[in-house]
Amino acid sequence: MTKEYGVGVIGCGNISEAYFRLIPMFKNLKVVACADLHMAAAEAKAEQFGILAQDVDALLANPDVDVVVNLTIPEAHYPVSKKALEAGKHVYSEKPFVLTIEQGEDLRRIANEKGLRVGSAPDTYLGGSHQYARNLIDSGKLGKIMSGTCHVLGPGMEMWHPNPDFFFQPGGGPILDMGPYYVNNLVNLIGPVKRVVALANKAKEERTITNGPRNGEKVPVIVATNIHAVLEFTSGAQVALMASWDVWAHRHQNMELYGTDGAIFVPDPNFFGGKVEVAGTDREPQEVEVWDHPMTAKNYDFSWGTQANYRGVGLSDMMASLETGGDYRCSLDRSLHTIDVLTSILKSAEEGKAVDIRTTCTQPAAFGIDEARALLR
Numbered sequence: 001m002t003k004e005y006g007v008g009v010i011g012c013g014n015i016s017e018a019y020f021r022l023i024p025m026f027k028n029l030k031v032v033a034c035a036d037l038h039m040a041a042a043e044a045k046a047e048q049f050g051i052l053a054q055d056v057d058a059l060l061a062n063p064d065v066d067v068v069v070n071l072t073i074p075e076a077h078y079p080v081s082k083k084a085l086e087a088g089k090h091v092y093s094e095k096p097f098v099l100t101i102e103q104g105e106d107l108r109r110i111a112n113e114k115g116l117r118v119g120s121a122p123d124t125y126l127g128g129s130h131q132y133a134r135n136l137i138d139s140g141k142l143g144k145i146m147s148g149t150c151h152v153l154g155p156g157m158e159m160w161h162p163n164p165d166f167f168f169q170p171g172g173g174p175i176l177d178m179g180p181y182y183v184n185n186l187v188n189l190i191g192p193v194k195r196v197v198a199l200a201n202k203a204k205e206e207r208t209i210t211n212g213p214r215n216g217e218k219v220p221v222i223v224a225t226n227i228h229a230v231l232e233f234t235s236g237a238q239v240a241l242m243a244s245w246d247v248w249a250h251r252h253q254n255m256e257l258y259g260t261d262g263a264i265f266v267p268d269p270n271f272f273g274g275k276v277e278v279a280g281t282d283r284e285p286q287e288v289e290v291w292d293h294p295m296t297a298k299n300y301d302f303s304w305g306t307q308a309n310y311r312g313v314g315l316s317d318m319m320a321s322l323e324t325g326g327d328y329r330c331s332l333d334r335s336l337h338t339i340d341v342l343t344s345i346l347k348s349a350e351e352g353k354a355v356d357i358r359t360t361c362t363q364p365a366a367f368g369i370d371e372a373r374a375l376l377r
Contacts, residue, residue: 123314127272128293143260
C-alpha cells in the first residue's frame with residue numbers, strides 16, 4: 001500500500017491555487033495545512049480547500065506535516081526552507097529554490113544531517129510532451145544534438161499580476177523567474193551545462209501596474225529584464241537563450257534543438273503539454289503524435305484556455321523516492337545546477353566575460369508512461 005505524506009503549504013499567494021487543486025491527484029500526497037505571513041490569506045485557502053490554517057511556526061510543529069511546499073517569494077525561499085529542514089520536514093520549493101550556490105549547499109548540509117529530501121520546481125519537464133521529446137532524442141533519430149535556440153519573451157508581469165513587485169527585484173527578472181523552466185528542460189533533454197556567456201540590459205526603470213487594487217502604482221525595476229545568453233553543454237552542444245520582459249511581439253519558437261540528422265521543436269517548457277514537431281534531412285518540420293502519457297491530457301482551466309497541468313508531480317516523485325532510497329528527478333543537485341547556470345548568466349552579463357559553471361549533475365531518469373501512472377490516484 002502506498003504511504004500518504006502530509007503536505008503543509010507555506011505561502012498562499014497567486015501560485016498556490018494550482019498546488020492546492022493538483023496535489024490531491026497524487027496518491028502519496030495529502031494537503032493538511034497551510035500558512036502565510038498574512039493569516040487572512042491562509043484562512044481563505046483553508047476554507048476553500050478544507051484544510052487547517054496555521055501560522056508558520058505552528059505548521060512547522062504540526063506532526064501531521066511531513067513535507068513543506070514553499071511558495072513564498074524568491075528572497076524568502078532559502079530562509080523558509082532552512083527553517084523547515086531544521087524543524088525536521090522535507091522541503092519542496094517553488095523556483096528559484098535559492099538565490100546562490102552557497103544557500104543551496106547550506107540546505108544540502110542540513111538535509112544530509114537530518115536525512116531529509118530537498119526538491120524544487122519546475123517539474124513541467126515531466127509532462128508528456130517534453131518526455132516524448134526526450135524519448136525521440138534518446139532514440140538517436142535526430143543524431144547528436146549540437147545546437148539550439150530558446151526564447152521566453154513577453155512584455156512583463158504587471159499587466160496581470162496584482163503584486164508584481166518581486167518580479168523586478170533581486171531573485172526576479174526573466175532569467176531567474178522563467179529561466180528555470182528552460183534550463184531544467186535542457187538538462188532533461190541534453191544534460192548539464194559547462195559554461196555560459198551573456199549580455200543584459202533593461203528597457204524601463206519602473207513599471208506601472210495595470211490591474212487589480214493597485215492599478216496605476218509604479219514598481220521600480222532593479223534587475224535586468226532583457227538577457228541574451230549562450231550555454232555550452234558538457235555534451236558539446238551550444239544553445240542560445242533569450243529571456244526578456246521587454247518584448248511586445250515576436251515569431252520565435254519556444255525551444256528548438258538541432259541534431260546531426262534532424263531537428264526537434266519543443267513546446268513551451270512552462271507547460272506540461274503541447275505540440276512536438278520533428279524534421280529530418282528532408283528539412284520539413286512535421287507535427288508528430290505525442291504518446292498516450294498521463295501527463296499530456298488537458299486537465300486545468302486557465303483564463304486563456306485548458307492546458308495540461310500536473311504541478312506537484314516532482315513532489316510526488318521526491319516522496320516516492322523515500323520508499324526506494326533512489327534518486328528523484330527534481331533533486332537538489334539538479335535544482336542547484338540550474339541556479340548555478342542562471343546566476344552565472346547574470347554574472348557573465350555583469351562582468352562581460354564567459355563564466356564556467358561550478359556545479360554539475362546527471363540527466364534525470366526519463367519519466368515514462370508507467371512511472372507517471374504509478375504516482376496518480
